[in-house]
Amino acid sequence: MTIDTIKKTIHYLMTDILFPSFCSICGKIISNNDFGVCSQCKRMIYMDVKNYTCDYIFKVEEKIHGKRKWFLDDGVWLFKYERPVTKLIYAMKFKHNKSIAMLFAQYCIDAINKMEWHFDYITYIPVTKDRLLKRGFNQSEVMARHIGKMYNKDVLNLLYIKNEKAAQKKLSGNERFINTYQKYETIQNSGDIIDKSVLIVDDVYTTGATINECARLLKKNGVQHVYASIVAYAMLKEMIL
Numbered sequence: 001m002t003i004d005t006i007k008k009t010i011h012y013l014m015t016d017i018l019f020p021s022f023c024s025i026c027g028k029i030i031s032n033n034d035f036g037v038c039s040q041c042k043r044m045i046y047m048d049v050k051n052y053t054c055d056y057i058f059k060v061e062e063k064i065h066g067k068r069k070w071f072l073d074d075g076v077w078l079f080k081y082e083r084p085v086t087k088l089i090y091a092m093k094f095k096h097n098k099s100i101a102m103l104f105a106q107y108c109i110d111a112i113n114k115m116e117w118h119f120d121y122i123t124y125i126p127v128t129k130d131r132l133l134k135r136g137f138n139q140s141e142v143m144a145r146h147i148g149k150m151y152n153k154d155v156l157n158l159l160y161i162k163n164e165k166a167a168q169k170k171l172s173g174n175e176r177f178i179n180t181y182q183k184y185e186t187i188q189n190s191g192d193i194i195d196k197s198v199l200i201v202d203d204v205y206t207t208g209a210t211i212n213e214c215a216r217l218l219k220k221n222g223v224q225h226v227y228a229s230i231v232a233y234a235m236l237k238e239m240i241l
């Protein structure tokens with residue numbers, strides 16, 4: 001055992017003893033290296049990747065929400081929005097469990113590897129300042145940075161929320177689209193994204209309003225191809241199975 005390995009082992013043991021973690025699904029005590037889920041529960045997590053070039057998914061969307069213009073080119077949707085994934089998303093968003101974002105990033109990487117996509121940059125869906133303050137981190141940014149490290153790609157902060165008024169989940173599908181239209185904006189000086197391809201990382205897909213609007217803004221600023229990696233899909237699950 002090298003000195004480095006011993007140091008690492010001591011560090012892990014100390015953090016596990018002083019700051020133990022608990023499985024977000026069953027509550028069992030786990031190591032800090034387990035990304036928020038015990039090995040038994042991890043076996044219950046089934047990745048059910050949907051990859052659609054947007055021709056297909058948008059036809060499905062239009063059946064639900066009516067005709068729209070779509071800006072996303074390719075996407076992977078990893079999990080159905082149901083237990084135990086919903087429990088993990090809850091822990092990540094409302095229990096400040098950053099490890100879950102790292103876990104989801106791993107799943108994103110698995111899915112992206114299968115797709116053999118080639119993107120230049122990575123970005124993420126922003127959250128409101130209020131949420132950022134309450135949560136302490138933006139879960140999509142944490143995922144994006146982890147994915148960026150893996151692919152050795154820069155993670156750019158390209159989008160922000162200019163209209164922080166209504167909480168999206170209280171709105172109906174159509175209201176979301178209207179509200180989303182002026183909710184986001186691109187951060188200036190993003191010149192080097194012209195003619196590039198960008199991967200957007202997002203946690204939950206409901207109506208597609210957010211991801212589509214962010215893709216629209218990126219394209220308006222010269223991005224050529226927009227990919228999306230989305231952890232869970234809620235509204236579409238009955239339609240696309």
Ligand SMILES: [Zn+2]
Nearest residue numbers: 023026038041
């Ligand atoms: Zn567990």
